[in-house]
């Protein structure tokens with residue numbers, strides 16, 4: 200499906216003109232795999248295997264990843280079906296979502312590709328950490344009443360597309376990216392400054408673009424909500440949102456941790472800065488579980504070696 204949306208820029212960089220953004224062509228499995236992760240009931244091994252078999256390049260790459268040291272399988276796998284059986288349908292569907300997004304890599308030249316890959320590393324790290332936090336909550340005493348297996352898959356699926364709007368902006372304006380994001384990190388810019396600059400250049404920020412295009416591509420509503428709210432997790436409840444408040448906060452914490460582990464986009468932050476983020480206190484305050492580890496932030500930072508390895512296997 201190809202979608203085009205028009206925005207009106209009124210900023211200093213491109214005063215009063217219409218800016219049309221085009222959606223790249225993604226494999227149809229992107230939407231299907233995300234939907235399966237968010238609604239895993241009845242997810243069948245053969246259905247997931249069939250999705251992967253649709254593209255021989257993706258199948259080869261996924262088998263390579265499945266056979267990497269990261270997954271530590273005792274025997275090598277050489278079929279999609281066996282990979283799904285051994286790694287599980289949700290894990291493999293998450294891998295497929297990442298591979299489908301990474302197909303855009305060919306649209307960039309040598310100069311602009313590094314920005315796209317940095318963004319994908321940011322997305323993969325955030326997804327890994329979100330799943331880890333959701334799993335930590337699920338396995339805490341009393342946690343499984345509030346966070347089930349479905350939420351764990353959902354946390355990964357929504358986190359990997361949370362900056363979908365930036366993927367669309369990069370695809371449409373690869374040459375502007377350096378001017379837009381390049382020098383921001385010297386200025387320790389806040390997210391509101393970054394969004395203001397996006398607005399100035401394009402007449403829209405990555406939230407608006409992400410929501411518009413993810414809707415056009417019929418992403419599950421919960422993923423659209425993650426895209427909409429990933430920078431305002433402190434808002435109490437998001438009553439109109441289908442994404443549960445606790446999952447928004449998990450995503451905010453994952454985002455904060457990824458940014459302090461060297462996977463920020465566009466800027467990196469220190470661990471101390473991340474620790475002072477309100478999202479960790481919000482997570483602890485939630486009516487989640489009585490026994491959520493008090494040091495959940497610290498425990499999350501301790502996963503850095505796994506995050507590094509995961510990102511290098513998936514995106515490297």
Ligand SMILES: [Fe+2]
Pocket residue numbers: 321361362454464
């Ligand atoms: Fe992000």
Ligand SMILES: [Fe+2]
Pocket residue numbers: 361362405429430
């Ligand atoms: Fe963002």
